[in-house]
Amino acid sequence: xxxxxxxxxxxxxxxxxxxxxxxxxxxxxxxxxxxxxxxxxxxxxxxxxxxxxxxxxxxxxxxxxxxxxxxxxxxxxxxxxxxxxxxxxxxxxxxxxxxxxxxxxxxxxxxxxxxxxxxxxxxxxxxxxxxxxxxxxxxxxxxxxxxxxxxxxxxxxxxxxxxxxxxxxxxxxxxxxxxxxxxxxxxxxxxxxxxxxxxxxxxxxxxxxxxxxxxxxxxxxxxxxxxxxxxxxxxxxxxxxxxxxxxxxxxxxxxxxxxxxxxxxxxxxxxxxxxxxxxxxxxxxxxxxx
Amino acid sequence: xxxxxxxxxxxxxxxxxxxxxxxxxxxxxxxxxxxxxxxxxxxxxxxxxxxxxxxxxxxxxxxxxxxxxxxxxxxxxxxxxxxxxxxxxxxxxxxxxxxxxxxxxxxxxxxxxxxxxxxxxxxxxxxxxxxxxxxxxxxxxxxxxxxxxxxxxxxxxxxxxxxxxxxxxxxxxxxxxxxxxxxxxxxxxxxxxxxxxxxxxxxxxxxxxxxxxxxxxxxxxxxxxxxxxxxxxxxxxxxxx
Amino acid sequence: xxxxxxxxxxxxxxxxxxxxxxxxxxxxxxxxxxxxxxxxxxxxxxxxxxxxxxxxxxxxxxxxxxxxxxxxxxxxxxxxxxxxxxxxxxxxxxxxxxxxxxxxxxxxxxxxxxxxxxxxxxxxxxxxxxxxxxxxxxxxxxxxxxxxxxxxxxxxxxxxxxxxxxxxxxxxxxxxxxxxxxxxxxxxxxxxxxxxxxxxxxxxxxxxxxxxxxxxxxxxxxxxxxxxxxxxxxxxxxxxxxxxxxxxxxxxxxxxxxxxxxxxxxxxxxxxxxxxxxxxxxxxxxxxxxxxxxxxxxxxxxxxxxxxxxxxxxxxxxxxxxxxxxxxxxxxxxxx
Numbered sequence: 001x002x003x004x005x006x007x008x009x010x011x012x013x014x015x016x017x018x019x020x021x022x023x024x025x026x027x028x029x030x031x032x033x034x035x036x037x038x039x040x041x042x043x044x045x046x047x048x049x050x051x052x053x054x055x056x057x058x059x060x061x062x063x064x065x066x067x068x069x070x071x072x073x074x075x076x077x078x079x080x081x082x083x084x085x086x087x088x089x090x091x092x093x094x095x096x097x098x099x100x101x102x103x104x105x106x107x108x109x110x111x112x113x114x115x116x117x118x119x120x121x122x123x124x125x126x127x128x129x130x131x132x133x134x135x136x137x138x139x140x141x142x143x144x145x146x147x148x149x150x151x152x153x154x155x156x157x158x159x160x161x162x163x164x165x166x167x168x169x170x171x172x173x174x175x176x177x178x179x180x181x182x183x184x185x186x187x188x189x190x191x192x193x194x195x196x197x198x199x200x201x202x203x204x205x206x207x208x209x210x211x212x213x214x215x216x217x218x219x220x221x222x223x224x225x226x227x228x229x230x231x232x233x234x235x236x237x238x239x240x241x242x243x244x245x246x247x248x249x250x251x252x253x254x255x256x257x258x259x260x261x262x263x264x265x266x267x268x269x270x271x272x273x274x275x276x277x278x279x280x281x282x283x284x285x286x287x288x289x290x
Numbered sequence: 291x292x293x294x295x296x297x298x299x300x301x302x303x304x305x306x307x308x309x310x311x312x313x314x315x316x317x318x319x320x321x322x323x324x325x326x327x328x329x330x331x332x333x334x335x336x337x338x339x340x341x342x343x344x345x346x347x348x349x350x351x352x353x354x355x356x357x358x359x360x361x362x363x364x365x366x367x368x369x370x371x372x373x374x375x376x377x378x379x380x381x382x383x384x385x386x387x388x389x390x391x392x393x394x395x396x397x398x399x400x401x402x403x404x405x406x407x408x409x410x411x412x413x414x415x416x417x418x419x420x421x422x423x424x425x426x427x428x429x430x431x432x433x434x435x436x437x438x439x440x441x442x443x444x445x446x447x448x449x450x451x452x453x454x455x456x457x458x459x460x461x462x463x464x465x466x467x468x469x470x471x472x473x474x475x476x477x478x479x480x481x482x483x484x485x486x487x488x489x490x491x492x493x494x495x496x497x498x499x500x501x502x503x504x505x506x507x508x509x510x511x512x513x514x515x516x517x518x519x520x521x522x523x524x525x526x527x528x529x530x531x
Numbered sequence: 532x533x534x535x536x537x538x539x540x541x542x543x544x545x546x547x548x549x550x551x552x553x554x555x556x557x558x559x560x561x562x563x564x565x566x567x568x569x570x571x572x573x574x575x576x577x578x579x580x581x582x583x584x585x586x587x588x589x590x591x592x593x594x595x596x597x598x599x600x601x602x603x604x605x606x607x608x609x610x611x612x613x614x615x616x617x618x619x620x621x622x623x624x625x626x627x628x629x630x631x632x633x634x635x636x637x638x639x640x641x642x643x644x645x646x647x648x649x650x651x652x653x654x655x656x657x658x659x660x661x662x663x664x665x666x667x668x669x670x671x672x673x674x675x676x677x678x679x680x681x682x683x684x685x686x687x688x689x690x691x692x693x694x695x696x697x698x699x700x701x702x703x704x705x706x707x708x709x710x711x712x713x714x715x716x717x718x719x720x721x722x723x724x725x726x727x728x729x730x731x732x733x734x735x736x737x738x739x740x741x742x743x744x745x746x747x748x749x750x751x752x753x754x755x756x757x758x759x760x761x762x763x764x765x766x767x768x769x770x771x772x773x774x775x776x777x778x779x780x781x782x783x784x785x786x787x788x789x790x791x792x793x794x795x796x797x798x799x800x801x802x803x804x805x806x807x808x809x810x811x812x813x814x815x816x817x818x819x820x821x822x823x824x825x826x827x828x829x830x831x832x833x834x835x836x837x838x839x840x841x842x843x844x845x846x847x848x849x850x851x852x853x854x855x856x857x858x859x860x861x862x863x864x865x866x867x
Contacts, residue, residue: 037651088846092849094650094651095589095595095650095654096845096849098595098651098654099794099841099845100842100845100846102597102787102841103838103839103841103842103845104838104842105838106787106834106835106837106838106841107835107838107839107842109831109834110831110832110833110834110835110838111831111835113830113831113834114829114830114831114832114835118830217831221783221784225655225658225659225662225783228655229655229659232652232655261670263666263669263670264666264669264670266662266666267663267666267667270659270660270662270663271663273655273656273659274642274656274659277642277643277646277648277652277656278642278646278648281646281647281648281652
């Protein structure tokens with residue numbers, strides 16, 4: 001295959017990977033601070049995707065414009081979820097928390113199925129079939145906008161954690177839970193905020209994702225798993241790791257799609273998961289803990 | 291007198307920090323030895339190295355004539371070296387009796403004979419009347435005794451006890467001392483213990499090894515060692531710091 | 532003999548009486564139940580069976596598998612391929628089916644336990660392998676890929692137990708026998724040496740190693756035994772439903788369905804998986820028929836119901852319904 005095909009596939013893979021990275025970032029933030037594995041992560045993303053689809057089909061609101069409002073809705077959802085349902089579970093055994101979120105995921109997927117049916121729904125923007133050509137490179141407009149929006153949102157998130165007081169408090173909480181308690185941080189509220197921030201990430205990612213793919217309820221479990229693979233590959237709890245993992249999986253899927261068959265692309269993501277778990281369990285950018 | 295357990299220049303570092311530095315000593319069969327030293331002296335790390343929970347960076351550990359420093363914790367136990375944990379960890383949802391049955395099953399195939407052995411040990415450790423209780427509901431002294439019973443159930447040649455007296459009241463300490471001394475006298479069990487409670491050390495140990503900052507600064511008979519200037523200095527220094 | 536049976540099962544006479552009554556009702560069920568009810572009972576017993584199989588791994592040995600659909604699927608595909616292509620009957624085919632599932636379980640266990648993949652990571656790994664199989668079988672032409680594998684459905688004049696072709700009543704007795712057998716196996720395992728060692732590993736792996744337990748080996752046994760027992764459910768599935776689609780049998784939803792009854796009934800208990808299957812599948816089917824009565828057809832409603840049940844049980848009865856119920860009706864199973 002000629003070089004320009006590879007180049008185009010690589011760029012498309014990276015752009016999709018940026019959105020994956022944003023999605024996984026949400027999972028990573030939640031796990032890093034709250035220590036809860038959000039097994040309803042992909043399901044929360046499909047909620048955002050359906051919100052974007054409904055807003056577009058009923059009010060012709062472009063998903064890119066709806067990015068912040070949808071992220072805000074998911075933020076509220078995440079806050080309520082942590083404060084109401086998950087906080088009482090933080091001292092329970094790991095599998096107990098896990099099952100709580102499995103239950104939540106099950107409810108979300110099938111409620112969406114009841115409301116929207118099993119068929120794929122999509123957003124048909126005016127630029128859906130546009131593309132840009134720069135030399136050999138041909139990029140879909142949708143993917144380019146998606147990648148750019150993902151970068152912007154990710155940058156805003158990093159700024160939130162580096163610059164704001166709340167962001168710093170959350171990071172302190174992640175580094176040293178007892179210490180955070182000692183200095184008088186309201187840990188339960190910070191947990192709820194963290195879950196909300198993680199949910200906002202996945203909400204934004206879901207909203208952006210509608211530019212690239214169609215949504216079905218069953219995407220939920222698939223993306224939950226994909227988010228886990230990305231976060232484990234990048235390093236659980238590492239924010240840059242989630243981005244690197246996202247791009248890695250985006251590239252893998254893109255190349256698997258043209259070299260093999262698109263429907264088999266997630267097999268390669270699983271292969272990466274297995275390799276990482278076996279040979280670098282702390283992830284690509286993760287720190288090894290004794 | 292042959293050494294049952296022998297340490298030769300054993301060292302372990304964590305990220306550049308030396309936890310155990312070139313420690314060597316022998317524990318002869320049938321003796322009770324104690325390892326003492328201020329907090330952070332590397333005592334528990336030393337135990338983890340001996341018991342196979344960690345691998346030493348350098349040096350060798352020989353038990354009953356064979357190297358054990360490359361073996362896993364379970365393999366070390368099967369050779370006849372059993373331990374307790376400083377922060378006790380009985381199997382919480384199992385009954386007291388079943389905790390000990392698990393230990394006794396190491397060298398027994400059928401559950402009935404393991405249960406018999408467990409009954410015997412529970413009696414010896416004054417836990418008989420609590421044997422149907424769930425381990426998680428026990429008080430701390432009982433949990434410590436349960437750990438000793440579980441370790442003994444594996445029929446060890448040597449027993450490693452990590453601060454079994456800590457948190458016990460004086461009468462409870464005396465009882466534990468009596469139990470251990472009886473075990474040593476009746477069945478010739480070798481014991482190596484880490485202990486802060488000097489009362490127990492003086493009453494039990496025939497030989498004391500003193501660690502400070504990972505190095506062995508003294509060893510010998512307990513009444514001699516406690517008067518050693520270096521030992522006094524390390525304890526005073528630790529308290530002053 | 533009854534006395535020794537009571538002693539062996541650790542049950543009070545009252546519980547034994549209840550069990551005997553339940554057994555009697557289940558034995559004559561095909562003569563009194565209509566076809567629909569019989570199908571529901573088959574479904575309940577099917578979940579009671581796989582729930583017990585999963586319980587061996589999670590409830591006894593503490594290894595959370597969320598990919599048990601893999602072993603069901605392998606059992607189903609191996610026996611179905613042998614039957615449709617080579618005419619090998621299910622009772623012979625079950626052996627290679629089990630061997631395949633055990634081999635896969637052993638491979639996953641080896642990778643995970645050797646490289647210290649534990650807890651939630653282990654759960655993700657099990658899902659990943661099941662998904663891997665789903666996509667793999669979807670592209671495997673030898674098993675008709677996504678087009679699905681079908682077993683010949685002919686009207687049989689009589690029940691052919693050897694080839695598992697026949698009426699629902701026959702399938703009912705097969706799965707009833709399998710469920711009882713699984714209960715006996717679980718009881719045997721839990722009360723034998725391996726059961727104690729598993730419980731120790733489940734409770735505290737570090738302490739278990741310190742007590743001399745070769746945890747790697749016993750965790751491997753747990754995965755392999757659980758996979759073997761689960762794979763028979765696959766054989767049953769293939770011959771009862773007569774069609775296999777990778778998208779269905781290996782789906783992550785199947786893996787979740789397998790574990791729901793056991794969690795709701797009580798992880799690690801002997802009767803929890805059975806109780807859970809009766810409660811969950813029974814209620815879900817009641818819901819289904821109630822909705823059908825009102826002319827509602829909502830695919831997904833059953834799963835939402837499952838989700839709510841799971842949510843409620845995890846929040847209010849984290850040890851499951853059986854330990855709570857057993858205490859209430861005075862048949863307390865010794866807590867494990």
